[in-house]
Amino acid sequence: MVLVLVLLVLYLWWAVPQFLTLTNWTNLIRDMSIETLVALAVTASVVVAGFDVSIGANAGLAVTLSMMAMVVYHASAFTAVLVALVAGLLVGAVNALLIIRFQLPDLLATLGMLFVIDGLQQVVVAGQTITPGMTLANGQTATGIVQPAFLAIDQGRFLQVPISIWLMLVVALALWFFLSSTRIGRIMYAVGSNPEAARLSGANVAAYRTAAYLVSGFLAALGGVVLAARIGVGEQLAGDSYLLNAVAATMIGYAVLGAGKPNVFGTIVGALLMAVMVNGLTMLNVPYYTQEALLGAVMLAALALSFAVKSRT
Amino acid sequence: MAPALLQLRGVGKSFSGVRVLQGIDLEIRPGEVLGLCGANGAGKSTLIKVLTGYFDHYEGEVEVGGRAVHLHTPALARAAGVDAVYQEVDACIAPGLTVAENLILNRLTSSHYPFLTARRRVLADAAEVAAPVGLRVGLTRQAEDLSLHEKQLLVIARAIAQQVRVLIFDEPSTSLSMRETERLFATIRDLRERGMGIVYVSHRLNEVEELCDRVAVLRNGRLVAQFEEMVSTSAIATAMLGAPPEEEFPEPSTSASAEVAFEVRGLRAGTALRSVDLSVRRGEIFGVTGLVGAGKTELLRAIFGADPKQAGEMRIGGERVEVRRPQDAVRHGIYLVPEERRRHGLFLDFSASRNISSVFLAKFCRFGVIRPRAERRGAQGVIERLSIQGNAEGPVLRLSGGNQQKVVIGKWIIGEPRVLLLDEATQGVDIGTRRQIYQLVREFSSRAAVIFASSDIDEVIGLADRFAVMYEGQVAGVFARGEADRQSVIELASGLRKGTVA
Numbered sequence: 115m116v117l118v119l120v121l122l123v124l125y126l127w128w129a130v131p132q133f134l135t136l137t138n139w140t141n142l143i144r145d146m147s148i149e150t151l152v153a154l155a156v157t158a159s160v161v162v163a164g165f166d167v168s169i170g171a172n173a174g175l176a177v178t179l180s181m182m183a184m185v186v187y188h189a190s191a192f193t194a195v196l197v198a199l200v201a202g203l204l205v206g207a208v209n210a211l212l213i214i215r216f217q218l219p220d221l222l223a224t225l226g227m228l229f230v231i232d233g234l235q236q237v238v239v240a241g242q243t244i245t246p247g248m249t250l251a252n253g254q255t256a257t258g259i260v261q262p263a264f265l266a267i268d269q270g271r272f273l274q275v276p277i278s279i280w281l282m283l284v285v286a287l288a289l290w291f292f293l294s295s296t297r298i299g300r301i302m303y304a305v306g307s308n309p310e311a312a313r314l315s316g317a318n319v320a321a322y323r324t325a326a327y328l329v330s331g332f333l334a335a336l337g338g339v340v341l342a343a344r345i346g347v348g349e350q351l352a353g354d355s356y357l358l359n360a361v362a363a364t365m366i367g368y369a370v371l372g373a374g375k376p377n378v379f380g381t382i383v384g385a386l387l388m389a390v391m392v393n394g395l396t397m398l399n400v401p402y403y404t405q406e407a408l409l410g411a412v413m414l415a416a417l418a419l420s421f422a423v424k425s426r427t
Numbered sequence: 428m429a430p431a432l433l434q435l436r437g438v439g440k441s442f443s444g445v446r447v448l449q450g451i452d453l454e455i456r457p458g459e460v461l462g463l464c465g466a467n468g469a470g471k472s473t474l475i476k477v478l479t480g481y482f483d484h485y486e487g488e489v490e491v492g493g494r495a496v497h498l499h500t501p502a503l504a505r506a507a508g509v510d511a512v513y514q515e516v517d518a519c520i521a522p523g524l525t526v527a528e529n530l531i532l533n534r535l536t537s538s539h540y541p542f543l544t545a546r547r548r549v550l551a552d553a554a555e556v557a558a559p560v561g562l563r564v565g566l567t568r569q570a571e572d573l574s575l576h577e578k579q580l581l582v583i584a585r586a587i588a589q590q591v592r593v594l595i596f597d598e599p600s601t602s603l604s605m606r607e608t609e610r611l612f613a614t615i616r617d618l619r620e621r622g623m624g625i626v627y628v629s630h631r632l633n634e635v636e637e638l639c640d641r642v643a644v645l646r647n648g649r650l651v652a653q654f655e656e657m658v659s660t661s662a663i664a665t666a667m668l669g670a671p672p673e674e675e676f677p678e679p680s681t682s683a684s685a686e687v688a689f690e691v692r693g694l695r696a697g698t699a700l701r702s703v704d705l706s707v708r709r710g711e712i713f714g715v716t717g718l719v720g721a722g723k724t725e726l727l728r729a730i731f732g733a734d735p736k737q738a739g740e741m742r743i744g745g746e747r748v749e750v751r752r753p754q755d756a757v758r759h760g761i762y763l764v765p766e767e768r769r770r771h772g773l774f775l776d777f778s779a780s781r782n783i784s785s786v787f788l789a790k791f792c793r794f795g796v797i798r799p800r801a802e803r804r805g806a807q808g809v810i811e812r813l814s815i816q817g818n819a820e821g822p823v824l825r826l827s828g829g830n831q832q833k834v835v836i837g838k839w840i841i842g843e844p845r846v847l848l849l850d851e852a853t854q855g856v857d858i859g860t861r862r863q864i865y866q867l868v869r870e871f872s873s874r875a876a877v878i879f880a881s882s883d884i885d886e887v888i889g890l891a892d893r894f895a896v897m898y899e900g901q902v903a904g905v906f907a908r909g910e911a912d913r914q915s916v917i918e919l920a921s922g923l924r925k926g927t928v929a
Contacts, residue, residue, distance in 0.1 A: 295796055296792075297788050297796075298795065300785075300788060301788070304774050304777070304785055307774040307775065307776050307777060308773070308774050308775065310770065310771055311770075311771050313753055314731075314733055314753055314763060314765055315786045315838070316753045316758070316786060318752075375776065
């Protein structure tokens with residue numbers, strides 16, 4: 115799979131010389147940062163054999179809440195971020211409650227949460243996009259502004275590199291280390307591999323699964339914060355479109371380096387692959403409506419190649 | 428002598444350069460039960476797969492009645508009259524369908540069967556198929572609800588209806604009760620009378636001795652012995668191992684004292700376990716035997732906290748311990764080697780090494796971070812101590828059954844067991860590994876209270892210093908070594924006799 119990515123980059127470089135410029139790649143990776151954070155959220159839940167599809171809605175919730183906090187309640191950037199992250203954790207906690215305590219299947223529980231979150235958000239602001247000066251449900255006008263410090267999360271730079279890229283790198287590194295080298299990470303993989311065997315080895319399976327959903331909720335909310343900083347307005351459903359790509363990136367991750375299981379490096383390669391394709395196809399002037407089909411085709415081809423090679427060895 | 432049903436000449440198979448089977452010359456004759464024995468990894472399942480058309484390529488020739496056949500697909504094998512009843516019978520049963528539909532599955536899937544199947548026609552056809560084996564279950568029942576034994580009969584009936592001539596049984600008696608095993612043997616003998624050629628593959632040498640007319644022994648992929656008439660189990664074992672079998676069970680304990688190391692009072696769990704008391708003395712191996720369903724597994728799981736219990740007290744060395752979940756058990760030093768190693772004992776996609784370190788991973792960590800070298804060294808130590816063969820870093824799935832079982836036991840060794848519970852620890856394990864496990868259990872008995880549960884009565888009688896016989900969720904009797912003969916144990920286990928607890 116890594117080979118596919120390298121070949122793709124080489125091809126695009128040959129076809130469109132501007133592809134391999136610093137500007138283009140900075141934009142590419144900056145675009146990718148939100149998607150990567152959300153994809154890592156999915157990865158976290160899949161490690162314990164769960165499946166969190168509420169992550170897109172969760173990111174949208176983070177957008178709504180952080181914007182509302184600043185525009186309606188005059189909160190500082192820091193408070194806005196905090197509110198969003200806490201909400202993300204709460205979503206994770208509710209998911210965990212539904213799945214572990216009430217034993218709902220993972221996919222169905224998080225799917226239900228997706229609808230609930232999307233629906234509730236829209237009720238709160240009567241379906242509007244949150245912007246400074248908007249009219250609230252009670253007739254008043256919102257007098258707060260979107261704090262510059264908040265926008266800096268995506269638009270600011272540190273050592274010439276956008277902060278959102280730093281954020282993505284730090285989170286990816288931390289999660290990678292956590293899953294591959296710590297005891298808790300290893301047990302999470304064990305829970306994902308065989309929950310009953312993990313239980314019979316004395317592991318508190320419920321605790322580990324809960325932790326996974328909390329991590330997932332947190333990372334999705336973090337992605338939402340970066341998204342809010344990027345678009346600058348509180349568009350509630352902005353996060354929904356990230357769901358499919360996040361799942362795709364995680365699944366591609368299975369095929370990277372013959373992992374055969376969810377892994378951080380693989381997810382990043384998956385997200386990068388899709389980002390490179392979108393960027394490259396745009397530069398090749400492929401109309402946007404054809405891009406998705408090509409994306410799917412390349413993804414399937416890459417997966418087939420990787421899995422076919424694996425089964426032959 | 429009647430002409431052979433199946434003639435194998437120079438049959439062999441290798442996988443990516445690894446040779447698994449070589450130069451097999453074998454005859455399967457009508458009206459005969461041929462026993463096939465061999466240690467784990469000797470090539471038995473590969474040979475069965477060749478005969479049932481699992482591989483699209485193998486070396487050598489197979490002939491049916493003098494005519495060469497190419498067993499390259501399961502359909503071709505069935506056309507040649509070869510079929511098998513596998514240990515995992517569920518794999519041959521379509522779960523969503525009824526018994527009747529399963530019985531005539533091959534007809535239902537052929538194009539000759541009418542598109543709109545009248546229910547009456549299906550039932551009538553199915554009854555016809557079921558008759559020869561005497562399968563007496565409701566034909567409209569869901570096939571997956573049948574007992575293991577009934578499912579076996581279903582598969583046999585289906586094979587007969589398809590004019591099978593060579594029927595291979597792969598470890599069929601593993602999960603059967605004694606009565607069911609007897610009925611299976613009766614069915615097999617009946618098939619033999621009809622002129623079928625039966626191949627009976629089993630680790631249980633006493634069964635092979637009882638049932639088979641001839642025995643072939645595989646070792647390291649070759650046919651090392653073919654006995655033209657029944658021989659003793661030790662002769663078979665010698666051929667399997669390549670050396671005369673030593674004393675099967677380790678020396679009885681000399682250090683057993685009367686001091687109670689572990690005791691259970693009034694343990695009750697669900698409907699399967701009805702008030703059990705037992706005590707294990709220091710230094711002894713305590714056995715638990717009984718038929719399938721007697722409650723042995725439920726007893727061990729209740730002690731371990733794997734299943735909720737309604738009542739019961741446990742004491743280790745006189746000190747009361749509360750166990751509500753497996754975590755509590757492990758904390759108190761109570762460890763369980765579960766009955767189903769693949770489903771409950773192993774992380775199949777982890778390496779053997781990582782399986783071994785999985786429980787006490789904290790020992791190889793500093794501040795929650797795993798130290799890979801320490802982990803590998805720890806696992807390697809266990810691997811050497813237990814002589815685990817196979818690639819330790821590859822997926823544990825690839826190891827043989829016996830080695831997988833050693834991995835399951837190995838992961839507990841790193842801890843400090845005070846009570847070690849073993850449930851059917853030697854099931855599907857070859858003789859050599861079985862002996863190693865017995866030796867290990869004996870070593871552990873000096874440090875921990877060992878409870879060894881097995882439905883193999885001879886195993887418990889030979890290994891345990893004292894043992895309990897269970898029947899329908901209760902202890903029917905407790906005996907010390909030498910106090911009870913096989914017959915009385917069987918009677919107690921079958922409820923034919925009421926015993927008094929020693």
